[in-house]
Amino acid sequence: MGAKLGSLPLPSFAWQAWRVWERNAIEWSKIYRTSVLLNFGEPFMNLLALGFGLGTYVTKLGDVPFAEFIGPGLLASTVMMSVAFDMSFSGFNRLHRDRTYDAMVTGPLNVPAIVGGEILWEATRGLLYAATFLLVLLALGLLRSWLAVFILPLAVPLAVVFAAPSIVVAAYARIEDHIFYYSTLVITPMFMFSGIFFPVDRLPALARDVIWFAPLYHAVNLMRALSLGRMYPGFWNDLLWLVVAAAVLLPWPVLVLRRVLDAD
Amino acid sequence: MESAVVAERLTKRYGQFEAVRGIDFEVRRGECFGFLGPNGAGKSSTMRMIYGRTGVSSGTLRVLGLDVAREVRRVKRMVGVVPQESNLDSGLTTFENLALFARYYGIGRQDAARRARRWLEFVGLADVARVRGDELSGGMQRRAVIARALLHDPGLVVLDEPTTGLDPAARHAIWQKLAELKAQGVTLVLTTHYMDEAQRLCDRLVVMDYGRILAEGRPDELRAQLVGDLAVEVPSAWFEAHLGAGDGRVTPLLRRRLRLGATLFLYPQEGLASRLVEVLNGLPAAPRFLARPTNLEDVFLVLTGRELAAEGPAEGLRTARSSDGG
Numbered sequence: 001m002g003a004k005l006g007s008l009p010l011p012s013f014a015w016q017a018w019r020v021w022e023r024n025a026i027e028w029s030k031i032y033r034t035s036v037l038l039n040f041g042e043p044f045m046n047l048l049a050l051g052f053g054l055g056t057y058v059t060k061l062g063d064v065p066f067a068e069f070i071g072p073g074l075l076a077s078t079v080m081m082s083v084a085f086d087m088s089f090s091g092f093n094r095l096h097r098d099r100t101y102d103a104m105v106t107g108p109l110n111v112p113a114i115v116g117g118e119i120l121w122e123a124t125r126g127l128l129y130a131a132t133f134l135l136v137l138l139a140l141g142l143l144r145s146w147l148a149v150f151i152l153p154l155a156v157p158l159a160v161v162f163a164a165p166s167i168v169v170a171a172y173a174r175i176e177d178h179i180f181y182y183s184t185l186v187i188t189p190m191f192m193f194s195g196i197f198f199p200v201d202r203l204p205a206l207a208r209d210v211i212w213f214a215p216l217y218h219a220v221n222l223m224r225a226l227s228l229g230r231m232y233p234g235f236w237n238d239l240l241w242l243v244v245a246a247a248v249l250l251p252w253p254v255l256v257l258r259r260v261l262d263a264d
Numbered sequence: 265m266e267s268a269v270v271a272e273r274l275t276k277r278y279g280q281f282e283a284v285r286g287i288d289f290e291v292r293r294g295e296c297f298g299f300l301g302p303n304g305a306g307k308s309s310t311m312r313m314i315y316g317r318t319g320v321s322s323g324t325l326r327v328l329g330l331d332v333a334r335e336v337r338r339v340k341r342m343v344g345v346v347p348q349e350s351n352l353d354s355g356l357t358t359f360e361n362l363a364l365f366a367r368y369y370g371i372g373r374q375d376a377a378r379r380a381r382r383w384l385e386f387v388g389l390a391d392v393a394r395v396r397g398d399e400l401s402g403g404m405q406r407r408a409v410i411a412r413a414l415l416h417d418p419g420l421v422v423l424d425e426p427t428t429g430l431d432p433a434a435r436h437a438i439w440q441k442l443a444e445l446k447a448q449g450v451t452l453v454l455t456t457h458y459m460d461e462a463q464r465l466c467d468r469l470v471v472m473d474y475g476r477i478l479a480e481g482r483p484d485e486l487r488a489q490l491v492g493d494l495a496v497e498v499p500s501a502w503f504e505a506h507l508g509a510g511d512g513r514v515t516p517l518l519r520r521r522l523r524l525g526a527t528l529f530l531y532p533q534e535g536l537a538s539r540l541v542e543v544l545n546g547l548p549a550a551p552r553f554l555a556r557p558t559n560l561e562d563v564f565l566v567l568t569g570r571e572l573a574a575e576g577p578a579e580g581l582r583t584a585r586s587s588d589g590g
Binding site: 010011015016019022023026027030098099100102103104105106107108109110262263264 | 315317318336337338340341345347349351352353354355356360364365367368369370
């Protein structure tokens with residue numbers, strides 16, 4: 001019986017990774033309404049409350065109206081949060097609670113395919129959230145330049161930069177509550193201090209040095225520049241930072257999952 | 265054709281702990297081969313090596329003609345796995361679980377759907393195809409996992425405790441399906457700590473304890489060799505009070521005896537069971553005692569000196585062994 005299939009070529013890495021992506025797409029197609037609502041509710045309220053509420057008092061930052069200033073930053077943080085929360089909690093469930101990864105590696109998949117598929121999926125989600133948020137900004141008249149379309153491809157490295165460490169967090173979390181350390185100590189501070197609400201060049205040098213390590217900071221710079229149509233000297237440096245960080249972080253979850261799952 | 269599984273001096277170490285200690289066994293094509301033993305005996309580690317889920321520490325292991333250490337990916341494609349835990353994807357329906365798993369093997373969408381339907385039908389779950397994995401009963405989840413193990417037409421199916429924790433009806437349903445698979449020519453390797461399961465399903469089996477194989481053979485063969493047809497259970501305190509440790513009247517009638525807590529298990533020589541019962545009844549204050557047919561539980565008892573249900577591998581148990589058999 002086995003000879004028939006056993007003699008077929010083994011599925012390629014790309015095939016395997018897309019099957020993991022397919023698994024997530026099937027699951028997501030059932031719950032996307034709640035998922036979208038939860039992930040969009042908060043940033044959208046921030047935009048309304050801060051941009052149009054607070055924005056009537058803090059009318060301008062430099063020559064930019066406050067809502068236009070924070071809009072692209074909130075887009076970046078929406079991508080960050082949706083990816084970080086989804087990947088860490090889903091990863092935890094798939095690894096520890098449901099043992100989905102275990103079933104996958106017991107079957108024909110291997111760890112790089114699982115990580116590849118998960119990250120492909122988070123990149124897809126990141127793109128989706130960026131596109132939707134971009135439409136909201138457009139509808140509210142908060143985009144100044146057609147260059148804003150380039151925000152979309154930027155959502156991919158941004159998603160990867162947060163998806164990869166989120167898998168690691170999921171792997172090391174012994175209970176689901178441990179993930180809140182990640183959200184409280186990493187994600188929330190990044191949301192506050194990455195220059196979404198105020199320019200960080202006013203901060204002390206030490207603070208700026210620390211913020212330089214935050215991936216979100218570079219993404220906010222890039223997306224704001226594109227949305228306002230204003231290039232700045234460090235644009236290509238920020239882009240390089242984000243892409244290199246994504247590439248460097250990619251193998252990390254593979255190493256960790258291999259150890260945790262005791263699989264190839 | 266080469267045997268389905270051939271293991272030579274197969275060893276699995278986790279750090280300092282040796283879970284499987286240099287075992288040899290051979291599973292022939294088309295048979296149902298069992299690994300019997302308590303928890304911690306090394307059965308699951310052996311299974312995980314066979315289906316390529318964990319590496320071989322030393323020794324050799326060939327599965328369906330392939331060296332597992334070298335060709336683990338190909339082995340995985342040819343072996344179906346029912347792991348100890350039913351790990352269905354809880355977010356997906358039963359059908360989606362299977363169709364997607366078939367896709368993992370490189371199977372096209374339509375073929376995957378066809379295979380999922382066929383095997384759901386086979387295990388009798390066609391009616392719950394649209395029910396989510398985590399809403400199935402334990403027995404249904406188990407059957408779904410068995411169906412999932414069959415999607416890619418494996419020549420060998422490895423089942424790690426296929427019926428542990430299920431009610432009798434669910435266990436019978438699974439036994440029936442496994443018998444059907446065997447009739448189709450699929451080689452089955454399973455672990456169990458249920459004697460009735462091993463006796464019913466296995467053509468041959470090994471008894472494992474502390475990472476070693478203690479005995480190997482057909483269930484009836486092992487029973488005949490090690491314990492005979494009949495066992496007599498008496499209270500050990502009463503027996504020792506009247507007969508002491510050895511006695512000229514009883515000892516010659518026995519092939520083996522074994523004390524386990526307050527109970528003494530007596531295994532009479534062939535044809536001498538009624539004589540033994542007579543002698544025991546003739547003793548003063550004879551209590552009600554049990555004379556019953558033997559089963560694999562007795563085989564395990566005389567091999568290890570403890571009950572199968574006992575948890576291993578606690579080293580303390582080893583020193584507490586009380587076998588004085590033979």
